[in-house]
Amino acid sequence: MQSIEHPAEMAAWTQELRSRGETVALVPTMGFLHEGHLSLMRRARERADHLVVSIFVNPLQFGPGEDLERYPRDPDGDAERCREVGTDVLFLPSSKLLYPDGFQTTVQPGALALSLCGASRPGHFDGVATVVLKLFNIVSPDVAVFGRKDYQQLQILRRMGRDLDLPVEILGMPIVREVDGIAMSSRNAYLSPAERLQAQVLHQALDRVEASVAGGERSTDALVQLACSLVSAQPLAEIDYVELVDAESLPPTRELSSPALLALAVRFGGTRLIDNRVLVP
Ligand code: PAF
Secondary structure, three states, X not given: OEEEOOHHHHHHHHHHHHHXXXXXXXXXXXXXXXXXXXXXXXXXXXXXXXXXXXXXXXXXXXXXOOOOOOOOOOHHHHHHXXXXXXXXXXXXXXXXXXXXXXXXXXXOOOHHHOOHHHHHOOOHHHHHHXXXXXXXXXXXXXXXXXXXXXXXXXXXXXXXXXXXOOOOXXXXXXXXXXXXXXXXXXXXXXXXXXXXXXHOHHHHHHHHHHHHHHOOOOEHHHHHHHHHHHHHOOOOXXXXXXXXXXXXXXXXXXXXXXXXXXXXXXEEOOEEEEEEEXXXX
16 A cells, blocks of 8 residues: 555546546545545445545634544554455645645535534534545545435535536445444544443434334324434533435425435534435335
């Protein structure tokens, strides 16, 4: 496995392979890799001749007061995990190289970015879309793989791909869970034992709402209310949002008549966790 820091060197590496007719898959990450990331990498590995994994904690997608400074990092462990899944290149650009002095052009996604995390983290998806477009331009992947835990991010990136005619196939992979049901996330490392125990309510609430839909409930208000009451019963949980939105375009739905996304964002102490489930009536 090769490590590359310079965008120009990364671009030249792909161009060389391209000239030989070989394909490249990209898994963009912010590091502190866990089994969820590895599932993306394994899928990516199957879909192309070569695998590039990028690790870059992107300052543009963190708001003031968010966890940019303390975002967990494990460069040696990450390199080991990348090697294990057969990564060809670990792309490790610095902020200085991606955002040099004078940098000022950003991507602004449209309506998809206004609800859910876009509403509670203003500018977050501008930062995500900007860095992902830059990574696409540098690496020129044939395919890029993202996790469905960040469902809204995936929808926004797919839309960006279509709107800007990007020649890359964007794949979404299922959420990977810990044994206690918590969706895998680098931020789980922040949780105290008590917070971690109570955070299990997220997937429990998703299960209960899904069971309620299976039992015939179609009222959005009733389903959201059920999830809210379960989450609020945990004393350490502070709800950021609990919403049921159209699974494609993400505006709130009134009645469950087509696939909808139940999306949760809840703080446990200083840690904001997200989780979701697509509900099919
Ligand atoms: O999902 C993430 O880890 C990040 O948002 C991404 C896509 C790597 C962009 O920084």
